[in-house]
Amino acid sequence: MKDVTPVVDGWRLRLPEGGTVPAAVPGCVHTDLMAAGLLADPFLDRNETEAAWVGRADWTYETALPPGGTAHERTDLVFDGLDTVAEVRLGGTVLGATRNMHRGHRFDVTDALAAAGPARTPLTVAFTSAYTEAERVRALVGDRPNSYPEPFQYVRKMACSFGWDWGPTLVTAGIWKQARLERWSTARLARVTPLATVDGAAGRVEARLAIERTAAGAGHPLTVRLRVGESAVEAEVPAGADTLSVTAEVADAALWWPRGYGEQPLHDCEITLLDGAAELDRSRHRIGFRSVTVDTSGDAHGSAFTLVVNGVPIFARGVNWIPDDVFPSRVTPARYRRRLEQAAAAGVDLIRVWGGGIYESDDFYDACDELGLLVWQDFPFACAAYPEEQPLRSEVEAEARENVARLAPHPSLALWNGNNENLWGFRDWDWEQDLAGDSWGEGYYLGLLPRVVAETDPTRPYWAGSPWSGSWDHHPNDPGHGTAHSWEVWNRRDYGDYLAEVPRFVAEFGWQAPPAYATVRRAVSDRPLAPDSPGMLHHQKAADGNGKLDRGLAHHFPVPADFDTWHYLTQVNQARAISTGVEHWRSHWPRCAGTVLWQLNDCWPVTSWAAVDGDEREKPLYHELKRLYADRLLTVQERPGGLTAVLVNQSAEEWTGTVVLRRVAVDGTVLAEARQEFTAGARTVAQAPVPPDLRPPAGADKELLVAVADGLRAHWFAVPDKDFAYPAPRWDIEVAAAGGTAEVTVTARTLLRDLLLQADRLGPHAAADRGLATLLPGESTTITVRGWERPGPDAAAAALFTVNDAVAGRQRPAG
Structure with a gap:
């Protein structure tokens, strides 16, 4: 049987000026330098700029x-990931060179280790700067x-490590x-691709295998055993053969479903390579x-883009995923699990792994398998024209x-998705003229990559x-066909303009x-804090980002009176913008078949489009997603x-009931009321005029429809809010604490618009279970807070915010 020994001990990082410091493997230069006290945390204040030299140096x-010494015939040194341009040397022998972060590398070190005898053999991995x-x-x-002044498209490395409009430049x-030694004899499983398909109740697993043999093992006939659950089959591998396909049938296979559509049964799949009775290698997986x-059929509105799982069309309730840390080696299985559980708890059923990042670790996909989160996987190409010549083309394949x-x-x-925004960029961003016929990636997206997917995994x-x-018959970003990105809103227009279009699938x-x-307080030490204070501006990477925030606020609110009000209103505006889009697009199902929010997460503390910030705290947008992505909306x-009340039913059961419509005065008086019966069938939308x-009436500033x-x-x-006659907010507040949690009950004495308890103001570890809430006079809401060390009503009241106060221009006490 193959022996595997991780190579994790004794690593040192040699410094450019001489000397070494301890190094962690897996890891990276920046984290090693920080651990050694030689680099300030680049996530804090403007330290990022002081770390720029690290990316320009060789390490x-x-x-x-x-x-x-080993009884095996062969010893391989295996690196699952080297970032990025490296020469690997064992003793005096150069084993090879790498130039791709996104793939693994294997080197035969049998002879080199044997020649060293009983001595330990020096191993060096010399990295050349990715810039070089x-x-x-x-x-x-x-x-x-x-789209950015950095050369990321010339090297197969995580593009956003060169900076993005939400990320730092930390190359x-x-x-x-992982690095490891693998010792083996006769043969090993070089590649295992189990392809699971289903026909009615019958499951089928085709395991496509590539086998590597030693010289002595070339003449051996071998056996492959494929086991799926209780089903097992064997097949012979003739002497000299290095590829094989073996298939197992599974009767009454339970279907895997996205969350909200059914269960997620997973089956153990094991492939074993044998030489007679001797087990040579084994590969284990869990499959579903x-x-x-994807339904792309034409209709009166254009052509669809609808995911169909097990024959059921899905409205995708999605989020875009970026690397969860600019230093991906720090992302642990537990951290993946936390973030993806947050997504599932918010009603998300699809995660798009964006093309400026990486192919994530198997821990990420394992969690998605278990949580029922569909994965849309981009190939790593984003926002640039990518050369198709060598040395890049062979690396890409x-x-x-x-x-x-x-x-x-x-x-x-x-x-599988070929790229992010590059086909659009060629058409609309003046690339075509600048390229003057040079390659730019089209051959990858329309030729190489679909061929690789068809040959390697035709099941997707x-x-x-x-x-x-x-x-090319239609504009790449034509909302009537395929996938669309909606960025005119935010960049140039108010979020009300989401209502002007019904794209077939909103992918960003x-x-x-x-x-x-x-x-903000942890990452930025500016005192006083201001939207344009130096640290805040450094943690705003979007072009004119603060200008867009302010123009977005100006459509709805007066100029904020202070930083705290600005901070609160920008959070409100983010949640309002996303709710405007999602409610509109969901109400047009099945014409629109999905929304994929940009974005779920952040890779550092930054002003951005994320619902969960770089310190893993949930913004009000996150809690709004729970409402927007619920089965019923x-x-x-x-x-x-x-004007129409629309009832969106994404559940598997019919939804019947009565919608109560009330015209309500600002003091809570009901001015008029009507009741309408409705029936929304499973996965359908109903309307009640x-x-x-x-x-x-137009211009009414003292009443609303509920x-x-x-x-x-x-x-x-x-x-708009700025024209509405909000009363001065009044409420009663009660706090009940027990068992490490506190229940904060707020009872409205006036209309309270978008009441928010900012729990992290009560303590850095405090978190609330809900976000914005609008209450009519006499109504109550109860907020559960965890991690609050000294609960009390006065502290809770100081952390409460409302639009009422913001519109009135009341200045909050300095925090």
Whole structure:
């Protein structure tokens, strides 16, 4: 049987000026330097700029391998991930060179270790700066346009490590995944790709195998055993053969479903390679049986883009995922689990792994398998023209084949996507003229990558890019065809303009807000804090980001009186913007078949579009997602016939009931009321027109429309907040503490618009279970707070915010 020994001990990082410090493997240069006290945390204040030299330097990792004595014929040194440009040397022998973060590398060290005898053999991994390699490749292939002033498209490395409009520029190097020695004899499983399909109740697993043999093992006939649950089959591998496909049938296979549609049964799948009775190698996976396709059929509105799982069309309630840390080696299985559980708890059923990041670790996909989160996986190409010449082309194909095969067992993986915004960029961002016929990636997205997916894993659909209309017959970002990105809203227009279009599938849209208050306080030491104080501006990476925030506020609110009000209102505006888009698009199911919020998470503390900030704190947007992505959603929408209550039912059961419509004065008086029966079938949308006399008249500043159905509520105001006559907010507050939690009950004595308890102001570890709430006079809400050390009503009141106060211009006490 193959022996595996992790190479984790004794690593040192050699410094450019001489000397060494301890190094962690897996790890990276920046984290090693921080651990040694030689680099200030680049996430704090403006330390990022002081760390820029690290990315321009060359670095060497050193250790020594133990003596090579072994009963096995072959010893391989395996690196699952080297970031990025490295020469690997064992003793005096150069084993090879790497230039791709996204793939693994294997080196035969049998002879080198044997020659060393009983001595330990020095191992060095010498990294060249990714900048040096990128500039070398650019000189070879010529300049190409991109969206950022960094050369990330010339090296196969996580693009966003070069900075993005939400991320720092921290170009690191290191052994970022596991290093190990593998000792084996006769043969080993070089690649295992289990492809699970289902036909009716019958499951089928086809295991496609690549086998590597030693010289002595070339003449051996071998046996492969495939076991799926209780089903097992064996097949012979003839002497000299190095590929094989073996299939197992599974009767009555329980289907794997996305969350909200059914259960997620997973089956153990084991492939064993044998030489007679001797076990040579084994590969274990967990698989699920399900079918997934994309419906792109034409209709009166254009052409669809609808995910279909096990024959059921899905409205995808999605979020975009970026690397959870700019130093990905720090992301543990537990951290993946926390973030993905947050997504599932918010009603998310699809995670898009964005193309400027990485192929994530198997821990990520394992969690998605178990939580029922569909995965849309981008290939790592984003916002740039990518050369198709060598040395890049062969690296792209190698990484694609390796990762498509690696991820094939995961039932959560639903779609491979060729790139992020590059087809759109070619058409709209002046690339075509600048390129003057040079390659830019089209051959990857429309040729190489679909071929690799079809050959390696034909069980999953491939889409050429996002946005993409399906062909050059339509604009790449045509909302009537395929996938669309909605960025005119936020960049140039108010979020009310989301209502102007019904895209077939919204793969990106978003609105910014700063991180939670405690996150800002930890990361930025400016005193006083201000939206434009130096540290705050450094942690705002979007072009004119604060200007867009302020212009977005100006449509709805007066100028904030102080930083705390600005911080609160930008959080409110983010949640309002996303709710405007999602409610509108969900109300148009099945014409619109998905929304994928930009973005779920952050990789450091920053003002961004994220729902969960870089310190893992949940913004108000996160809690709003729970409402927006629930199976049942009530919203009030303009329709050609007038104002309409729309009842969206994404559950498997029919939804029947009564929607109560009330025109309510600001003091809580009901001015008019109507009740309408409705029936929304499973996975359908129902409408209940609002009688004209219930609609507040144009310009009404002292009344609103309230719609209620089965405990759900929607509000509609005739004027922007800045023009509404909000009363001075009054409430009663009670705090009951027990067992490490506190229940904060707020009872409204006036209308309270978007009441928010900012729990992290009560203590850095305090967190609330809900976000914004609008209360009519006499109504109550109870907020559960965990991690609050000294609960009390006065402290809770000081952490409460309302739009009422913000519109009145009341200045809050300095925090």
